[in-house]
Amino acid sequence: MTTHVFVGPTVPADEVRRAAPTAVVHGPVRHGDLLALATGPRDTVLIVDGVFHQSAPVRHKEILDVLARGTRVVGASSMGALRAAELWPYGMEGVGLVFGMYARGDLEADDEVAVSHLPSGDHRQFTVPLVNLRWTVANAVAEEVLSAEAGDALLDRARALHYTERTWPALVHATREADPSSTDAAVRLREFAQRHPELSDLKRRDALVALSHCAHPRRPAVSPSTPAWLSPRTMYLARWCGLFRPATPGRHPAGVSELDVLRFQQLYAPDFPARYRRYxxxxxxxEHRAPDDRDPAPAAIAAAAERGITAELLPQEAWEYWLTPEERGGSSPEGRLLTLLVRSFRAAPGAAPFHDAPDALRGTDDAWSASADAVAAAGRLNEQMARTGTHRTPGHLPHSVVRRHLAEVWQGSGSGHLEATARDRGFLALTEAEEAARHFVLLHRARPAAYRFTAL
Known part of the structure; x- marks a missing residue:
């Protein structure tokens, strides 16, 4: 039973650990972070802070995926409050006043909770979120430090500032420029905030309340109107899962994803075409295949025939597109049809053959582990090469070098043969295979043994 907390800069990590000593503390959540967690029904994820400007924010589908696992997901204070206000009908729990204001529609703009902060480390905050200014003004008016009219005017000044510029000095300066007579009110508000942090930092207050909330067992609640597991699993979510889920958890600190390893096997494993053909x-x-059928070929031909795809009915153009001249002149009509079906297979119209890492394509555990080691080694080598100068990355490799690399490892030449081999390995086209292979050209030159799957 683990509680994962994504936080910073609303509450420092050491303060989170004092409030929840057993929690696993992460930085602000970003796209892919939740998919990399192996959580289950006994776990909790608390989202306080998240990035949205310097990198992609956490998507709603990612949170729904975690909810569908049975994991408790709680949001508060900042990005967490935003996502909880949007996803509470699916079972996400919202905590605190900021969540309540978004859920009721009192707040609508994302920049109400946005701040500028250090991108790493302690995530030290440089600006003041607008929602905290609202809270400070409300408390200052209640304490008769300001009049309600003066408070409304100061909020208008703060709202006019971009979230990256909302600081107390900037607010005082903007007020002085617009209405010198109101400068004293801005100064009094700033001093009130400094004397009473407990009455000026609403986001911090909500985050601490959420930490306390997560420490208690999940309370029986009304079932969500739309259970997360009913939400359609899109091809984008499937691809994100493949991109962000670690291939060998805990083994490669730098991170090697499932899709990274599958791409390596797709390029280099000798048995991958057979795996992909069966898949x-x-x-x-x-539905045409019986559960005990070891060979899916007869059922696949029957399914294709039901849709009007037979060797007799296919036009010549189809054969010319999917098969090489040598293949069109050999094999049986049934064999040629099976090859065409495999190469033209798509999981959905216009989509790729697969997006994540299906179990049927992964191969043996030993091969998977060794492939993960090779992917990690390729990443380290590419980073070392990039540090030697500009234009020293995989993306700058000449196209001819990459194609010669594939011709060597696939033991063939000519664009027709390479195109057919790429499709037999589940690539949409040779160009897709070449882009994937760019990351491994240097490793193949430096450590060709990494590609010898026969020893795995």
Missing amino acids: ALARIAR
């Missing part, structure tokens, strides 16, 4: 034909066959 594609089984997906085509679906």
Whole structure:
């Protein structure tokens, strides 16, 4: 049973650990972070802070994926409050006043909770969020430090500032420029905030309340109107899962994703075409295939025929597009049809053959582990090369070098043969395979043994 807390700069990490000693503290949540967690029904995820400007923010589908696992997800204070206000009908729990204001519609703009802060380390905050200024003004008016009219005017000044410029000195300066007679009110508000941090930092208050909330068991509640597991699993979510889920958790600190490892095997494992052929034909066959069928080919041909795809009915253009001249002149009509079905297989119209890392394509555990080691080694080598100068990255490798690399490892030449081999390995086209192979060209030159799957 683990509680994961994504926080910073609202509350420092050491303060979170004092309030929740057993919690695993992460930085502000970003796209992919939740998908990398292996959480279950006994775990809790608390989202306080998140990035949205310097990198992609956490998507709603990612949170729904965690909820669908049965994991408790709580949001408060900042990004957490925003997402909870949007996803509470699916079971996400919202805590605190900021969440309540967003859920009721009292707040609508994202920049109400936005701040500038250090990108790493302690995430030290440089600006004041507008929602905290609202809270400070409300308390200052209640304490008769300001009049309600003066408070409204100061909020208008603060709202006019970009969130990256909202600081107390900037607010005082903007007030002095617009209405010198109101400068004293701005100064009094700033001094009130300094004397009474407990009455001026609403985001921090909500975050601490949320930490306390997570320490208590999940209370029986009304079932969500739309359970998260009913939300459609899109091809984008499937791809994100493949991109962000670690291939070998705990083994590679720098992070090697499932899709990274599958791409390596897709390029270099000698048995991958056979794996992919079984996978594609089984997906085509679906309801036509009996549970005990070891060979999905007959059922795939039956399924294709039901949709009007037969060797007799296919036009010549289809054969010319999907098969090489040598293949069109050999094999049986049934064999040629199976090859065409495998190469043209798509999980959905216009989509790739697969997006994450299906179990049927992963191979043996030993091969998977060794492939992960090779991917990690390639990443380290590419980073070392990039530090030697500009234009020293995989993206700058000449196209001809990458193509010669594939011709060597696939033991063939000519664009027709390479295109057919790429499709037999589940790539949409040779160009996609070449882009994937760029990351491994240097490793192949430096450590060719990393590609010898026969020893795995």
